[in-house]
Amino acid sequence: MDLRDEQWHKLRPLLPGGENDPGASGRDNRQFLAAVLWVVRKRVKWSALPPAFGRWQTAYVRFMRWNQTDVWRQVANQMRDDVELRELLNTIVAFGDGYTRRAAQRRANKCNKIASLAAGLSFRSRTPGEENARADGDGNWIWQLTHK
Numbered sequence: 001m002d003l004r005d006e007q008w009h010k011l012r013p014l015l016p017g018g019e020n021d022p023g024a025s026g027r028d029n030r031q032f033l034a035a036v037l038w039v040v041r042k043r044v045k046w047s048a049l050p051p052a053f054g055r056w057q058t059a060y061v062r063f064m065r066w067n068q069t070d071v072w073r074q075v076a077n078q079m080r081d082d083v084e085l086r087e088l089l090n091t092i093v094a095f096g097d098g099y100t101r102r103a104a105q106r107r108a109n110k111c112n113k114i115a116s117l118a119a120g121l122s123f124r125s126r127t128p129g130e131e132n133a134r135a136d137g138d139g140n141w142i143w144q145l146t147h148k
Helices: 004-014 029-042 055-069 073-077 083-122 141-146
Strands: none
Touching: 004 029, 004 073, 004 083, 029 055, 029 083, 055 073, 055 083, 073 083
């Protein structure tokens, strides 16, 4: 389902990157929105975006910026009179929330992995003569990570 003209006219003034906005502006917000809807509906990777929508990297970065600044949710909340459009925007919000949750989980996993490595290294038993092999290695965590 593509955006109908009357839906686009409701959304257009609410989206950042318009003609009257200061700074960089998107070339075509409608095409960008169509690209986002295509990816959300198909549940595919951004790299599968057809070339007709422009560079997938550009669409992805722009989507993530709007997601991080909560543009999708703000616009969806302003669509009180058009239930169909609000539901469409809420699917984008849910898709973006999934990205946010996965990114937070990856950060948590990374922190846990680093903490586990650090804890494991501080309690590791040393073999005889290991102290001689490294002069100042007791406080050097980089040495501990690279010389197991």
